[in-house]
Amino acid sequence: MRVTLAALLACALPLTAAPAAASAAPPRVTLGSVIPAPVSVHADGSTFSLTARTVIESPSSARNVADRLASALRPATGYRLPIMAQAPAGVPAIALVPGHAGGQLGAEGYRLSVRRSGVTLRANENAGLYAGVQTLRQLLPAAIDAATPQRARWTVPGGDIVDYPRFGYRGAMLDEARHFHTPDEIKAYIDELSRFKVNYLHLHLADDQGWRIQIDSWPRLTTVGGAPGTGVDGVGGGYLTKAQYRDLVRYAAARYVTIVPEIDMPGHVNAAQVAYPELTCDGVAPPPRTDTDVGYSSLCIGKEVTYKFVEDVIRELAAMTPGPYLHIGGDEAQATTPADYLTFEQRVLPLVAKYGKTAYGWNEIAAAPAASSAVAQYWGLDTSNPTLAAAVAKGTKVVMSPANKAYLDQKYDPSTVLGLDWAGYIEVRTAYDWDPGTLLSDVPASAVLGVEAPLWSETLRSLDDIQFMAFPRLAAIAELGWSHSHDWDSFRARLGAYGSRWVAQDVNFYHSPQIDWAG
Numbered sequence: 001m002r003v004t005l006a007a008l009l010a011c012a013l014p015l016t017a018a019p020a021a022a023s024a025a026p027p028r029v030t031l032g033s034v035i036p037a038p039v040s041v042h043a044d045g046s047t048f049s050l051t052a053r054t055v056i057e058s059p060s061s062a063r064n065v066a067d068r069l070a071s072a073l074r075p076a077t078g079y080r081l082p083i084m085a086q087a088p089a090g091v092p093a094i095a096l097v098p099g100h101a102g103g104q105l106g107a108e109g110y111r112l113s114v115r116r117s118g119v120t121l122r123a124n125e126n127a128g129l130y131a132g133v134q135t136l137r138q139l140l141p142a143a144i145d146a147a148t149p150q151r152a153r154w155t156v157p158g159g160d161i162v163d164y165p166r167f168g169y170r171g172a173m174l175d176e177a178r179h180f181h182t183p184d185e186i187k188a189y190i191d192e193l194s195r196f197k198v199n200y201l202h203l204h205l206a207d208d209q210g211w212r213i214q215i216d217s218w219p220r221l222t223t224v225g226g227a228p229g230t231g232v233d234g235v236g237g238g239y240l241t242k243a244q245y246r247d248l249v250r251y252a253a254a255r256y257v258t259i260v261p262e263i264d265m266p267g268h269v270n271a272a273q274v275a276y277p278e279l280t281c282d283g284v285a286p287p288p289r290t291d292t293d294v295g296y297s298s299l300c301i302g303k304e305v306t307y308k309f310v311e312d313v314i315r316e317l318a319a320m321t322p323g324p325y326l327h328i329g330g331d332e333a334q335a336t337t338p339a340d341y342l343t344f345e346q347r348v349l350p351l352v353a354k355y356g357k358t359a360y361g362w363n364e365i366a367a368a369p370a371a372s373s374a375v376a377q378y379w380g381l382d383t384s385n386p387t388l389a390a391a392v393a394k395g396t397k398v399v400m401s402p403a404n405k406a407y408l409d410q411k412y413d414p415s416t417v418l419g420l421d422w423a424g425y426i427e428v429r430t431a432y433d434w435d436p437g438t439l440l441s442d443v444p445a446s447a448v449l450g451v452e453a454p455l456w457s458e459t460l461r462s463l464d465d466i467q468f469m470a471f472p473r474l475a476a477i478a479e480l481g482w483s484h485s486h487d488w489d490s491f492r493a494r495l496g497a498y499g500s501r502w503v504a505q506d507v508n509f510y511h512s513p514q515i516d517w518a519g
């Protein structure tokens with residue numbers, strides 16, 4: 001069922017007649033109607049009303065969060081919501097209180113208290129205040145997400161929430177190489193994923209079809225590798241300039257999202273070799289590729305120029321990436337012999353550390369001893385992986401992206417037009433019903449940094465396409481990363497209510513038949 005904005009807004013109007021049918025009733029927002037599920041929720045039966053008199057109280061140190069909160073609430077309410085250091089006596093406030101919120105909350109946790117007289121949000125760090133703001137947004141009626149003023153009663157259910165994440169790494173990945181997505185599209189995706197407290201965005205910036213990030217010392221990577229027509233089926237093309245990348249890093253950081261750049265190697269390098277034929281063993285440029293085959297290209301492991309190229313790329317990427325991780329791919333190196341693969345990884349993994357970053361790669365890197373100080377991203381279909389387990393015993397950390405559960409590019413069911421199906425169909429429940437800490441029987445939960453939901457874009461061109469595949473499954477993966485509890489019936493009910501928020505934001509999403517979409 002497609003919920004229309006008109007139906008949704010009708011639900012939010014206080015003066016409408018009784019709903020015509022039960023299915024048209026507005027989802028009742030309770031203190032627990034939040035995705036991801038908070039650690040503890042105690043409703044007290046009171047209600048806070050956001051009105052034209054409400055102010056946002058914030059010290060200057062939390063100004064960024066206050067600005068984000070105000071800009072989230074102003075469009076639909078039409079209220080001024082001024083930000084001030086101290087609310088005048090008797091004026092209802094949403095107060096942001098950074099610092100000294102208790103060790104249990106860590107950097108990203110928060111305490112939200114909603115009373116009739118006002119709302120108080122406490123956290124140790126601004127990241128925690130921002131997480132709390134996302135919770136508060138979900139406690140208002142869904143019409144709060146509309147872009148223009150709505151006539152509604154803006155109430156928040158009263159009580160207390162204490163919340164902090166299960167895992168420190170909660171990621172999403174977007175493939176910029178198969179089809180390029182513009183900075184504005186990436187920003188729109190960041191806006192949506194940060195609502196679910198996702199805190200890392202991994203950008204897959206190079207593959208066989210295209211190269212999507214400016215590297216000054218190798219300019220043809222983008223002038224050739226990012227030229228028009230360098231997408232799957234010859235559609236699209238484009239690349240991020242350094243200025244655009246830095247702007248994205250800043251935009252993400254203002255939403256407490258850290259960018260993780262990936263250059264895939266030693267395989268998935270056809271676009272680089274088209275631009276620079278010296279990166280092949282015979283020095284002959286291969287033809288450009290716009291099909292979706294994998295596993296046919298390899299850097300030339302025995303040539304010194306390979307390592308000059310790799311080091312230049314790593315150095316330039318590290319210099320514009322404040323986050324801790326730099327992803328060097330390493331998957332599907334079928335065109336590299338196993339011995340060459342080890343030679344390559346033993347030399348390249350330490351280069352990432354040389355430029356001050358933690359090396360991160362697909363789980364194949366676990367075969368190399370140098371991966372003991374790296375992070376390996378598990379993308380397999382199995383419930384054990386001896387090579388990864390052996391690396392973990394020596395120190396490798398793991399991010400879980402099992403392709404048959406966490407891959408957002410896989411079709412929901414056989415009728416899904418977009419997407420691939422090599423890992424199986426992934427309906428919402430399949431995306432939700434697993435535990436990142438225990439899925440791999442030979443990897444202890446203590447080695448798992450968290451989860452990531454990759455979105456490969458062989459079949460995806462527009463933002464609409466991205467949203468349709470990501471939502472609602474990204475919400476499921478985000479809950480696995482954040483929440484300490486796991487309950488399908490509860491998630492299903494909260495997701496059904498959340499649908500009206502995507503409607504209000506005009507976000508395209510899959511109306512899974514597994515969910516009762518309210519509104």
Ligand code: NGO
Pocket residue numbers: 294331332362379407409420456457458
């Ligand atoms: C695989 C492959 C990618 C594909 C993707 C499609 C990994 C890590 N390597 O995942 O090149 O785009 O599947 O689902």
